[in-house]
Every structure is written in structure tokens, then in C-alpha cells.
Amino acid sequence: MQLSFGSGAIWGERTDVIGSGIGPRQFGVLQDIQIDFDWSDKELYGQLQFPVAIARGQGKITGKAKFAQILGLLYSDIFFGVTPATGQFAVSQLEAATVPATTPYTVIPANAASYNDDLGISYATTGKRFNRVTTPSSAGQYSVNFATGAYIFSSADANAAILISYTYNVTTSGNRVTLTNQPMGNTPTFKATFYTAYNGSGTALRLNACTATKLSIPTKLDTWTISELDFMAFADASGTIGYLSTVE
Structure with a gap:
């Protein structure tokens, strides 16, 4: 029986640009990850109380990762989509x-x-x-x-x-990220790789095209700062969302 335990690991790698200095960024000291697959459902009703057919409508994949390590390259690549300066x-x-x-x-x-x-x-x-x-x-x-x-x-x-x-x-x-007022529609993208394992059995999820939607950096008296990055996934140029891999 395959099981999963702990927060696992997640990496993001910017994909809307390529070149030197662009690479995978791991979300360090990870606390938890949540990835949701959600569809709207369309019910067909006649004169009776319950539907005679149900079809899937629009789908959505959203995720959020909470992590403690502060890494400027992750912020610049994955969220802001800019190149940091030393x-x-x-x-x-x-x-x-x-x-x-x-x-x-x-x-x-x-x-x-x-x-x-x-x-x-x-x-x-x-x-x-x-x-x-x-x-x-x-x-x-x-x-x-x-x-x-x-x-x-x-x-x-x-x-x-x-x-x-x-x-x-x-x-x-260090890394210094200059935040500028970008035109609407400017959307940095990245591929996300999620992995978790228990007793040698791993579960892996690759999402080929993602974009970050929210970055939260909360501080609080007498505790650690746990950042949260929210993102959405969509189909890449080939129409592929990604891959889900299990041992069983």
C-alpha cells in the first residue's frame, strides 16, 4: 500500500525566459503544500428532482506552498518575473x-x-x-x-x-529585486515539480505551466515567518497540463 507522509518538496523553474542564471528554485524549509483540482459541474434536469446527466465544465488547478526559507531568486524568478541584481x-x-x-x-x-x-x-x-x-x-x-x-x-x-x-x-x-510597474498581461510562468515519499515509495506531480497569483510574507511576534505562495496551472503549448506519477 502506497502512502505519503510529511510536507514533501516542491521546486519551481521559470519558463517564460531561458538563459544563464535561470534554474530550479526549491521552496526551502517547506511547511505544507496544497494542490486542488476543481471542475464546475453542469447538471441537466427534466421535470424530476435529480439530474439525468452531469457533465464537467471548466476546470481549474490551484496550489499553495508555505515555506520558511527566504530566497531572493525564488521571489524574482517565480513571482515577480524579473532578473535580480547583486x-x-x-x-x-x-x-x-x-x-x-x-x-x-x-x-x-x-x-x-x-x-x-x-x-x-x-x-x-x-x-x-x-x-x-x-x-x-x-x-x-x-x-x-x-x-x-x-x-x-x-x-x-x-x-x-x-x-x-x-x-x-x-x-x-545578496540579491536585490527592483519592482517595476509592468504592463497588464505581463505574466511570468514556471513549471512546478512536487514530490513526496514514504518508505521508499514516491508520488510525483509535474505541472508544466504555472503562474503565481499571490505572495504573502506575514510576520508575527514570537514565531517564525512562514511565507505563502499561491499559483495556478494551465495547459502548455502542446496542450499538456503535466504528469502524475505513483508507484502503485
Whole structure:
């Protein structure tokens, strides 16, 4: 008797473009997969209560996969249908610093050389937020030189312990996906391969043509982020939906 246990595995590979850098992407740390085959039914009734015939109408194949691993190449290939660039849009959150005791009252954050944008400042002891101004003249005010990443304060905040949050660029590692406003009808496609096994007996499903319909990245206090990607399958150019394979 063939059985299945666990979440199995699923891979997606982009098919609307080919070339270097396009390959299979596995949904890592998979939690669960659900694939539904659904048809509309058309009943034919006469004068009696129950139909005399039933025919299948339109069919639909939908799927959803929940997974924990964050992989930029999967997002770019399978969902957004774009080519990522090497690099990161990085965030430094609550970076500790101290305003100098004497002029100039300037703080240079750790990643100032690749500074991108300001996300605000707070006092380390009280958590009270600073207000960004053109020229700081009192306590709780600061300004930013966006060209250099330097933060400037007034003398009223000399020796103050602060927490700085900002964004910066990383150019040598990671994947950076630029999201653009594509024309309607632009639809990246991929082939999906699902596999699950128990005691050496495997079940495999290949769907030749799929398109992602929804990507959810939920976060929640005190637990892991489990992303969900929903997709639909359709017939490829040869009219084939895919293949279902079992041992028995």
C-alpha cells in the first residue's frame, strides 16, 4: 500500500525566459503544500428532482506552498518575473552611538560610506524620538547630510546616547529585486515539480505551466515567518497540463 507522509518538496523553474542564471528554485524549509483540482459541474434536469446527466465544465488547478526559507531568486524568478541584481537594500536598526561632548556634534554611522536613507533617531535611555530639522537648535533635533551619511545635532544633546536607524547599500553580496510597474498581461510562468515519499515509495506531480497569483510574507511576534505562495496551472503549448506519477 502506497502512502505519503510529511510536507514533501516542491521546486519551481521559470519558463517564460531561458538563459544563464535561470534554474530550479526549491521552496526551502517547506511547511505544507496544497494542490486542488476543481471542475464546475453542469447538471441537466427534466421535470424530476435529480439530474439525468452531469457533465464537467471548466476546470481549474490551484496550489499553495508555505515555506520558511527566504530566497531572493525564488521571489524574482517565480513571482515577480524579473532578473535580480547583486547587492542588498540593507537596514541598520537601532545602531548605538553617542553625540560628541564638543563641537562638531556630528555622528558618522558605521555604514556611512554606502548610506542610502534616514529611518529616524531615538534616545537610548528613554526611547523618545528625535525630530529631523534643517538646522538643529535644541534638544531632540537632528539633521542629516544625505551625501555623506553624517548626523548633526545641537549642543543641547552633547554626550547623549542615541539609537540610529537608516538604510544603506551593499554591492557585493545578496540579491536585490527592483519592482517595476509592468504592463497588464505581463505574466511570468514556471513549471512546478512536487514530490513526496514514504518508505521508499514516491508520488510525483509535474505541472508544466504555472503562474503565481499571490505572495504573502506575514510576520508575527514570537514565531517564525512562514511565507505563502499561491499559483495556478494551465495547459502548455502542446496542450499538456503535466504528469502524475505513483508507484502503485
